[in-house]
Amino acid sequence: MARRRAMQWLAGAAMLGAAVPAFGQATAVPPTGAQFANIFADHAVVQRDRPIAVWGTGTPGGTVSVQLGDRWVSAKVGSDGNWRATLPAMPAGGPYTLSVGSAGAAAQTLSDIMVGDVFLCGGQSNMEFKVSASTNAWGTTRSSADTGLRFVVIDDANRPNVARDLDKRAKWAQVSPETVGDASAVCYYMARSLRQSEKVPIGFISSEWGGTRIESWISAPALSTVPDLRAGVAAVAQYGRDPAAAILADGERREAWWQANDPAATGQRAWRTEGFDDAAWGTIKEAAWRQAGIPALADFEGAVWLRTTIELTPEQAAAARTLRLGPIDKFDESYVNGTYVGGGSIEWAWRGYAIPAGRLHAGRNVVAIRVLGGANGGGFASPAPRGVELADGTLVPFKGPWRYAKGTPLKDKWIAPPPWDTPNSLTTLYNGMIAPFAGYGLKLAAWYQGESNAAEAGAYRRLLPLLMADWRRAFDAPKLPFFVVQLTSYGKPMTTPGQSSWAELRQAQAEAVAADADAGLAVTIDVGDRFDIHPTQKTLVGERLARLASVIAYGKPGTRSGPEAVDVTRAGADLVVRYRNALGGLQSYSGAQAIGFETCAGETCSYATAVPRGETVVLPGANRPGVTRVRYAWADAPFVNLFDKADLPAAPFVLPVK
Template sequence: MAAIFGDHAVLQRGQPIAIWGKAPAGSVVTVQLNGESVLATADGGGKWRARLPAMAAGGPYALSVGANGGTSTVNDIMIGDVFLCGGQSNMELPMAQATNAAMDVAFSASPLIRFVNIPRDSSAVRLDDFKTVPQWQVAGAQTTGQASAVCYHMARALQRRYEVPVGFVNASWGGSTIQSWISGASMRKMAGYAQALDVVDQYAADAAAGMRAEEVRQQAWWETADPQARAQRAWAGKAFDDSAWPVMQPAGRWNESGIGALSTHRGVAWFRTTVELTAQQAAAVTHLLLGQVATADTTWVNGVRVGANTNWWTGREYAVPRGVLTPGRNVVAVRVLGDDQGGGLVSPAGQRALRTADGARIALPLRWKYQVGSQLSATQPPTPWEAPTSLGTLYNGMIAPLQGYAFKLAAWYQGEANAGAAREYRTLLPLLFDDWRQTFAQPDLPFLVAQLTSFGAVSTTPGRSAWAELRQAQSAAVRNDPHAGLAVTFDFGDRSDIHPSQKAIVGQRLARAARAVAYGEKITPGGPEAVSASRSGEDVVIRFANTNGGLRTYSSDTAIGFEVCEQDACRYARATAEGDTVRLPGAATVRASKVRYGWSDAPFINLFSMDDLPASGFELDLN
């Protein structure tokens, strides 16, 4: 059987149940579950797939597969509702780190709630099965702490309401972009990705060829972005004479180094060091470790490009091809592209080393040569097979192997890594919906989206907000999909922590959306949503849907966070809630063109429905 079928698994009720795996070519395979038995035949490659009839909720059962006189059995199988939960770190955050974890985990035991965390795997090749076998677990004091907190709270709320077994599959990766979770075939529908996707395919077929193709792609970008890139490329070489370069001991961002030339530098800086190796050491080294680099780097060993990364929080670990290192002197060169806070090799020096096949480490020198490069405000393209900012590789390794498993719904909590690209996200999120629905052959698979929370700088004047724009993109994708629901979360965010620990509220709001979208209850899926803004004399009147009995404001008789704009010039506006509308007195000036609400990375808001759900932030044209 495929790796996803294990002890304690939950299979989706009310839908035909697909079971698949591998057996000797031509084998007749017998699959048995809950009194039902079906046959399948392994194809020439040994793959087989069987289809059991739909079943009602129940269990526990044994699932057995027999072929060629042998039988494999997994036990304690339940039939119920199965949820697929995906995204980045706020979906990944475990119950052990969530608010009230001690109590929630200690009293979580329930044979009717199960979960499985899909092991992290970024693959350039679409996988038929998981490389590492996922382990289904039953909720309890010793296990629940490992479960996705958001997904657990959603599942617990739905299990209590519908009183059937539930299981959730958590496939998430902190810091991941949405492009990582969409298949390469679907990503090719997007303009601008063909070349990078071609490189991923080359890398999948031949890693060395893929590396060379990526070096060409990256160098073309650099020569467009930086006029000095072509000449400075020589600085990566082993033979380059860096004797005139100054020396420093990297230990943080360069704007904190006290070096005048670097203190206000925004752009490129180069770092070089040498390491002496014996013949035995040179043959044994497999990886170069640099720790964290802010923000993006490209790294060479003896003039051979070994890797690049664009995520400052990711420790650099680059494979060094055999034969690149030699006995005697070896050179490591790193080109760093910083940001507004500077850049550099930011980890402690002890994290920079060469690692051998047996795990031994050869420390790199404490002091490095450096040279200030071009002033440059640009974003280096990510290496397209490197998670978490890859193209399709998390889909390949963590979603594709689930093809055939049936789900009641999918829950998605992601977007932080795509903030700043909201316009593209308006296309990418619906593309993800379509891609997963096609993968699982469930064209109406309900999708629940946890909207970005509140994080970052507060606003004292109206202005642009990358997070507000991303929230608007999420709202638009859900609004335009009849099988999607939205959970607004920014009233329970933490402006100083991108990972707010209050996950119970998020899970409960996703569960409410599920009741409407996936279970068909005649309730609103969420809270107030602005649907129109129009002039009424000298005032602007904004009409809301889903107010669930009317709008109300907390801690004031006015609603805060509203803005009226004349094109891109916005100002705060006084606002009062009246039934299902909000009125902005005197805001309907001749040049007023749009209105906004909660338009900030970390907005302060106080407009809620009568049943305590926050109004979603928005930007609306004024009619």
């Protein structure tokens, strides 16, 4: 959990620095003359053996010339100042110079460009997890130098509107002991393995954000096809057009929640206003209320109001931009002089709310926060700089003491976040971290995500195929090989069979991949860590992705994955599970029996004896009346010992008995 908290803190810190400007288009103005889009940079890799799409900006109505090595093409600049060109396909090779120029203006020239294979890696924190934190990072780093292996990490960018370009020039890097530590570990180990087997330049693009949901990474048109998400996507679009109106509408939604769930809410409306007299309230330290030394709050879970003041000069009031509150446990609605400015729903996320122009004034100003929390401390979750941030980045800290009023006890309540709020946003990460380089040539894509959607396997069954189709459309590659890392093992082990949201999510991933001829599933059930949601053994995960890629993307002979259960049949008193892709047959480590098998009669499941025999597993005596299903590894953190002779783990499953 310590590593998880550390990564969440870093994610929160990143949000702190980008909370307000993150929700707009890139504002950088390109220099005079033709320029490439920011994904194109020194040391980049472009996709071999297919026409090479390049694009950028230039003088409206003008013409640009683009050259890569000895290949060149011209393109017309549109009235919007954007151009797009397609260079002829080239075989693997390089380094080359890539340049664009227009009449009467200096050319932009990029150096050390390689033609090879390009991978896109996306997801949440386990894809974001760096080489420097992975198992055997020291040895990996020392031997990593390879000028033919490059990578780029896409900066976090949360956008309600589709961004046409990255905010700044991408930083492609050659893999070396000095650079590789910052690369995605899973993506690097996959790319390293394929680099060794394919002997061509490889570049991988990492676009990931810890804690995020799959809905954040799908485009608005695609996500709008899901009826339950259509209203949220429309709200994000409104935020892109008119942030102030969208925030106020979201405040009304949250207020309606309080009216429905807290009978005292109506009488507390005055507590948010500037003129309310809170002198009778108690004072509280800027800390979690359970640790504040106040007996009445020591074990309290529910609503607590917090108020303080801030003194501003006329100049500071005019320059005020953002209310900075740090992380809050867990749900908050925040007000400045009575005006709602925003609310959050993640205890580790740093709050940064835009303050409407004119809302602050010279002299005394009041900030009021209604918090619903307490399960993880309540209120201010950790030390942080708090106050009002000015246009130049200066933070004016709060001056007055924090006063509090204890509200209604409320347990196990949940307030939905605004749909533009990372990490629970809809479509915004597609807009900011995929769309700006859509069309870049790719060889394959890899996806490692699902922890944040683990409780919603039913929805994930639709969303994962939607994501795969959406990215293929965005990169103009209808049959783009797409590889999914199945959720690994994490959580409390079970001593009796039961329900498991993680097992359900694994099954949803497996079903989505099985229905897609160009997709593959990397099973990782054996390399998890039940104490840590971020297991460090990323080498095997990357190499299993590489195995999938070798067969599906590169067409090499072999088996794409490990043992997969095909069906369960009755054989006298026994049940027989038949497998495919069990290279050399099945084997059970550390015993004659395979553990983790269950038979289910209705909703009641029982552990079953299981014996590997060739490419089957026999469940002796399990053909009992009422048994209709068999499950395997059906737990958040199952212990498993069933592998094939290639040391690949058998995949978790649930199947009907025929």
